Amino acid sequence: MSVPPTSTLVRCRGVGKAFAGRSGTVSALAGVDLEVERGEFVSLIGPSGCGKSTLLRIVGGLVPADEGEVLVDGGDPRAARTGKQFGWVPQTPALLPWSTVRRNARLLTKVNRGREAHAVLGEDETVDLLRQVGLGDFLDAYPRELSGGMQQRVALVRAFALGAPILLMDEPFAALDEITRDEMRYLLLRLWEHTGATVLFVTHSLAEAVILSDRVAVMAARPGRIVDVEEVHLPRPRSTDQEDSVEFLHHVHRVRRVLQEGMS
Amino acid sequence: MNSVGARTAARTSAVLRWLAPVVGIAAFLGVWELFVRVFDIPEFELPAPSAILANMRDDPGFYLRNTWVTFREAALGFTVAAVLALVVATVAAASPFLERALEPLVVLFQVTPIIAYAPAIVLWVGTGFRPILIITVIVCFAPFFFNGVTGLLSVDPAALELLRSVDASPREVFWRLRLPNALPYLFAAARIAVGLALVGAVLGEFFALVPSGLGVAIKKAQAFTDTLQLWGSIFSLALLGSVIILLLGVLERNLLRWHASQTLR
Numbered sequence: 001m002s003v004p005p006t007s008t009l010v011r012c013r014g015v016g017k018a019f020a021g022r023s024g025t026v027s028a029l030a031g032v033d034l035e036v037e038r039g040e041f042v043s044l045i046g047p048s049g050c051g052k053s054t055l056l057r058i059v060g061g062l063v064p065a066d067e068g069e070v071l072v073d074g075g076d077p078r079a080a081r082t083g084k085q086f087g088w089v090p091q092t093p094a095l096l097p098w099s100t101v102r103r104n105a106r107l108l109t110k111v112n113r114g115r116e117a118h119a120v121l122g123e124d125e126t127v128d129l130l131r132q133v134g135l136g137d138f139l140d141a142y143p144r145e146l147s148g149g150m151q152q153r154v155a156l157v158r159a160f161a162l163g164a165p166i167l168l169m170d171e172p173f174a175a176l177d178e179i180t181r182d183e184m185r186y187l188l189l190r191l192w193e194h195t196g197a198t199v200l201f202v203t204h205s206l207a208e209a210v211i212l213s214d215r216v217a218v219m220a221a222r223p224g225r226i227v228d229v230e231e232v233h234l235p236r237p238r239s240t241d242q243e244d245s246v247e248f249l250h251h252v253h254r255v256r257r258v259l260q261e262g263m264s
Numbered sequence: 265m266n267s268v269g270a271r272t273a274a275r276t277s278a279v280l281r282w283l284a285p286v287v288g289i290a291a292f293l294g295v296w297e298l299f300v301r302v303f304d305i306p307e308f309e310l311p312a313p314s315a316i317l318a319n320m321r322d323d324p325g326f327y328l329r330n331t332w333v334t335f336r337e338a339a340l341g342f343t344v345a346a347v348l349a350l351v352v353a354t355v356a357a358a359s360p361f362l363e364r365a366l367e368p369l370v371v372l373f374q375v376t377p378i379i380a381y382a383p384a385i386v387l388w389v390g391t392g393f394r395p396i397l398i399i400t401v402i403v404c405f406a407p408f409f410f411n412g413v414t415g416l417l418s419v420d421p422a423a424l425e426l427l428r429s430v431d432a433s434p435r436e437v438f439w440r441l442r443l444p445n446a447l448p449y450l451f452a453a454a455r456i457a458v459g460l461a462l463v464g465a466v467l468g469e470f471f472a473l474v475p476s477g478l479g480v481a482i483k484k485a486q487a488f489t490d491t492l493q494l495w496g497s498i499f500s501l502a503l504l505g506s507v508i509i510l511l512l513g514v515l516e517r518n519l520l521r522w523h524a525s526q527t528l529r
Contacts, residue, residue, distance in 0.1 A: 088429035
């Protein structure tokens with residue numbers, strides 16, 4: 001008899017991580033509890049050095065936790081990584097300069113081909129996705145011929161083309177100007193709403209966290225921990241108009257207050 | 265600037281790019297010719313470029329035969345050094361311990377003048393083609409090794425982490441990330457190694473008692489004070505090196521179209 005999948009896809013319990021520094025051991029994370037449901041969009045927000053990216057790497061099986069338990073779909077994160085369960089979007093686009101846009105978008109599907117338990121996008125579907133994000137005229141362009149925003153769009157398509165059930169995004173829009181960043185948020189939402197993937201999104205931007213997420217996990221530093229989780233009750237699909245709404249501003253205000261309390 | 269203006273400017277820039285080195289070389293030879301004629305320098309001391317070129321034109325077979333021999337030696341030494349250095353660089357890049365163990369060894373070979381241990385190599389492996397190949401490989405190895413290690417290691421950490429996020433094996437990381445990343449570094453090494461390969465081949469011919477090659481032609485010309493053949497052989501070497509560099513440039517432009525170094529200046 002097969003076991004029905006639980007609704008919780010990512011579960012962190014009492015997660016701790018320390019790094020050895022020149023002046024002794026630095027506790028990056030301590031006692032982190034977090035659960036992410038299937039299809040949920042959860043943002044991690046907090047001051048620099050509070051361990052947001054470390055937590056993302058632990059969930060992604062790239063760094064082991066020193067304490068506590070991390071389960072991805074009921075198993076070890078490293079097993080999930082081996083099964084290509086994560087669509088990783090780094091802070092910089094990390095495109096291969098020698099590959100064209102088309103080839104870069106297919107990179108993750110080509111590495112360890114066949115290891116994934118889910119369906120990946122074929123070449124035609126990936127090209128369709130590239131056209132959807134406005135890169136139809138740049139399929140055979142090299143990364144150096146693209147703007148920063150266009151490069152980050154390729155990075156998004158690359159993660160979505162893998163068809164992974166979990167997307168891990170480490171401040172993907174941090175290096176972009178505010179106008180492009182705003183545009184990218186809604187592009188991400190449009191792509192995500194089609195897939196129903198689960199997203200864990202690291203950001204420094206309060207507005208970004210609120211407009212994108214179902215829940216915002218607010219972190220504090222020294223040691224890195226989650227101090228509160230704000231549920232965002234804005235209806236989907238989200239739009240720029242909602243950013244002017246009272247509800248949106250209330251959410252931003254509450255997250256800001258928790259952040260300030262965490263820093264004091 | 266409109267599109268016609270931009271095209272004309274691009275064409276002018278392309279013509280100037282080809283014309284500039286030709287003008288430079290012609291001016292150098294012109295000054296040399298003038299210097300020899302004005303000061304009436306005897307041919308056995310320093311022949312005029314026109315006399316050297318006339319000598320080459322009169323006996324092209326001699327120069328072509330010897331150039332071909334030297335080219336073969338240099339090309340084989342260059343290729344063996346490139347492949348061997350890349351293999352060793354890959355091993356060194358995979359292990360900091362091996363990198364630290366290998367680096368001083370390569371530095372020792374690089375800083376010891378090849379002319380000092382060339383006779384030792386001939387005594388060890390005998391005369392003929394073998395010592396020439398070994399000498400050429402030794403002089404070409406260091407630039408390929410050092411640039412290879414740097415290129416293999418200086419990958420974008422975010423790209424490396426991205427590949428790790430889908431559990432890429434070290435082999436996949438090598439082929440998809442490290443080797444392409446090292447290509448511009450290896451081409452930079454190749455430009456240096458072309459000159460070194462010719463030095464190695466000519467020097468090897470000086471010691472290895474072989475019957476032909478530009479090094480042999482230079483040595484014989486020196487013995488008979490045949491300055492026209494001496495300078496004809498030097499011109500042939502210069503021409504050979506330039507042609508190889510030119511071909512390397514064509515290959516580089518095709519393989520590194522993606523790289524910032526290929527943007528037209």
